[in-house]
Amino acid sequence: MGKIQHFKRSEDSKPFDKLFVSYPPTLNELKFAILTSGNGVGIEVFQFIDPPCKSRDEVFEFTRPGVFHICVTNQNPDELLARVVSRGGRQVGDWMQYSIFGLDGHKGIYTQDPWGNVVEIMSISQERVASSGNALMTAAETFGTKL
Template identity: 40%
Template sequence: MAQASTHSRVINHVAVSVADIDAVVAWYSKVMGFQLIGNKIHEIRRSETPDAPIFGIYPQSLNDVKIAYMSTGNGVGFEIFEFMNPSHTQPEKNFEYNRGGFFHVCVTDHDPESLVARVVEAGGSRVGKMVRAVDEIKCVYVADPWGNILEILDTSFERLATAAAK
């Protein structure tokens, strides 16, 4: 049997569940520069569109959801969900670095300290201190106002990984 070839796949998008989609869209637009695609937040109700694709993915208990599609600087999507019915539940706002699953999203900025200042000014917080990850590469963690962790690197992931592999 022939083995299927594999290739490196690109990240298409990252999704986050939030309690207030309007506030999150506004914050990520202002602070991170992400753009709301179509300038619209979509609300999908099972009672109005029972055959909507989302209702084929999620269980019968989902009846109403808002979704915003945002674009980042390199075209990776940032998808925001506000589950309305049943409503969103908020986890503790602790930096749970040791819990399973995804625990941060990383953005690249040539001036991490300046971006940290913008995050804090806009209601977020700094997590730990700025460190030199490898070869003078700057790295710092922040939290948005809802406790989601963002890493800020001053270089690309490829450069970081190459420097770390030396």
Template identity: 40%
Template sequence: MSTPVQNHVINHIGISVSNCEAAAEWYKKLFGFQSIGSIRHPKRSTQPNHCAFDIFPASLKEFKMAFLTAGNRVGFEIFEFIEPKTYVPQPEFEYHRGGVFHICVTDADPNALADRMVEAGGKRIGVSARPNSENTMVYVSDPWGNAIGILDGSYERVIGMMQMSA
């Protein structure tokens, strides 16, 4: 007899940027994310027992990490790898590369939030779109190249409406 698969909740999302402090402030200012504690700065030379050094290869010598939380209690971690240094592969949005494609937030006015994000150093990706007759979606990248979708409805509602119109 097989055990039923649990529908797991998302615990947290981690992104990589080239400036941890600036990114933490950007996400707090634009999305209202809240800090949990202070930014950490582990170094393998002084904190060899830090759990990250168990996970990552010996080539990781130093990094910074900020812990934020979203309005629905999903964690948002921001990493800045110092040695070796974080890099942004391309200035253009690489929609076809492997890995995490984007994160998405919900906002009643996606275009207004996108405008604020651009004013704060982000970059619009394409134009706003209508996934169904009732909703709007916009994509913007943060100043470090991470793609962020913005929807004006819940995931279940937007996808449900798309399925009904298909």
């Protein structure tokens, strides 16, 4: 944790024999990192190098099963979006303006990394957006529901 691990079967087969036993023997090289939070939730992020990752057929696969996207909070979402794009990612759609929820100056955007994973960037935490009474009321009004 706190470090990206890089494993090459040609240099050391032990991790492949002990840790990566669920993967076929064609897996020869990968990088991975573990992200954890204080409440025990963890996300493992893998980059498969040999064999390499394959690009997705569809540009924005929002209907595929499984995890649709992850979300990060960043005080400078424009800057982070520029970094994503400069490194081969792309912007998906337009900015979501959270001022409609009474959260003036805050916004969010969907992006895709070079491998097609969708990462939402928000300028404010999800807890603050979700706990905003205005957010709930506006969403209800938008979708014609009464709370």
